[in-house]
Amino acid sequence: MRNEEARLADCLARLSFCDEVVVVADRCTDGTEAIALRFGAKLVSGSFPLEGPRKAAGVEACGGDWIIEIDADELVGETLASEIRIAIHTAPAGDYFQIPVDNYVGDTLVRRGWGGSFGTSLVGRLYRRGSKHWKEQRVHPGVTFDGPLAGVLTRPIIHVVDDDIADMVARLNRYTDLRAQDLADIGDMPGLWDNVFRGFRRFFKCYWGREGRKEGELGFLIALMAGLYPVISCLKAREILKRGRAPSGTLIELWPNTSAAQSRKGAPKAA
Known part of the structure; x- marks a missing residue:
């Protein structure tokens, strides 16, 4: 996450059911890091131009077997928290769960019509450590899972997608x-x-x-x-x-290859 001080406290306040909370701060210049530390989160701070490596860095810092991945503009209600705890303690055969998402534009709940890289109503956010992998892209990276789907939870993540x-x-x-x-x-x-x-x-x-x-x-x-x-x-x-093309037609590199340069949300969480 980057400069999410306006939303982070509400998000973290709903994660007390987790054994551990990890916050990934990407080039933050506001109070994001101080808020994370105030809530007792483990802080991973750095520069992550690509979303995939940023999420992977959060997972790497988690110590639990199961990860619940939450963004700063998302909230986990008490019923979903309870369902998550039950799901991972019943020895599921699969390696990840899908969770529905209730998307809000301001105060209006919009359940239908999301898609096309502009929103989603179902996400694979609860998974065994090491089973989820992201492509090296800046926004909405493609994901793969090593193991089978364990199930679909019934309670949604609350997502304030747009004000x-x-x-x-x-x-x-x-x-x-x-x-x-x-x-x-x-x-x-x-x-x-x-x-x-x-x-x-x-x-x-x-x-x-x-x-x-x-x-x-x-x-x-x-x-x-x-x-x-x-x-x-x-x-x-x-x-x-x-x-980026010179008059001769030669392509000039406008920025470093961040894919090569990049070295690098149980219920820990990496946001």
């Missing part, structure tokens, strides 16, 4: 900035029309297939953001790559 519509638009801008850098790292100019087609598919999948239409104006807006995500990411990546 309002302006916050949603700002999140789209932030996510597409990061995704564009991932695309630019590959070095090939992404195809615009392939991503336009992908955007249309994501919009209709979120709005119709995932029933975002039943959420009214917010459902339409979420589907629109999901559809715009690949298009804007593509255009920003093309802009980055064009800026």
